[in-house]
Amino acid sequence: MNYHRYYSIDVVNGPGTRCTLFVAGCVHQCRGCYNKSTWSLNSGCLFTQELEDQIIHDLQNKEIKRQGLSLSGGDPLHPQNVPTILKLVQRVKNECDAKDIWLWTGYKLDELTAQQQAVLAHIDVLIDGKFVQDLADPKLIWRGSSNQVVHHLHQK
Numbered sequence: 001m002n003y004h005r006y007y008s009i010d011v012v013n014g015p016g017t018r019c020t021l022f023v024a025g026c027v028h029q030c031r032g033c034y035n036k037s038t039w040s041l042n043s044g045c046l047f048t049q050e051l052e053d054q055i056i057h058d059l060q061n062k063e064i065k066r067q068g069l070s071l072s073g074g075d076p077l078h079p080q081n082v083p084t085i086l087k088l089v090q091r092v093k094n095e096c097d098a099k100d101i102w103l104w105t106g107y108k109l110d111e112l113t114a115q116q117q118a119v120l121a122h123i124d125v126l127i128d129g130k131f132v133q134d135l136a137d138p139k140l141i142w143r144g145s146s147n148q149v150v151h152h153l154h155q156k
């Protein structure tokens, strides 16, 4: 998997103070996409074991407490990204105490493959659906257009 940006401290992409990773690769080609440079799987830089370890380390940091991890792009659920994303979210849940994981994807929840659904077992919030320019609304929170849905998964 390749990625474009990693922010070790981020207060924009999700609630609270977070770590945020923007991955490379997206098939959806939404009109008005603000992140076109991430569409190619080969764009950006290689996501290394060192960076995976760094994210875990940052989430475990007790001096600058993060609420969780945000995964965006590009599309973290691009089929070619799923194995790496699955390994990362499993580590976050196993090694980082009480961190939430938010994930943005252009796929709809009800069209995810079994492989993509395996990631959902480990995330807390999924924002799904393509960005539709005609439905764009700057007043929306955590989503760009009104067709997208913020799914709070696994709520007790």
Ligand code: SF4
Residues within 6 Å of the ligand: 026, 027, 028, 029, 030, 033, 034, 035, 036, 038, 073, 074, 075, 105, 106, 129, 130, 131
């Ligand atoms: S899903 Fe997101 S990154 Fe992909 S084309 Fe649409 S807006 Fe851009």
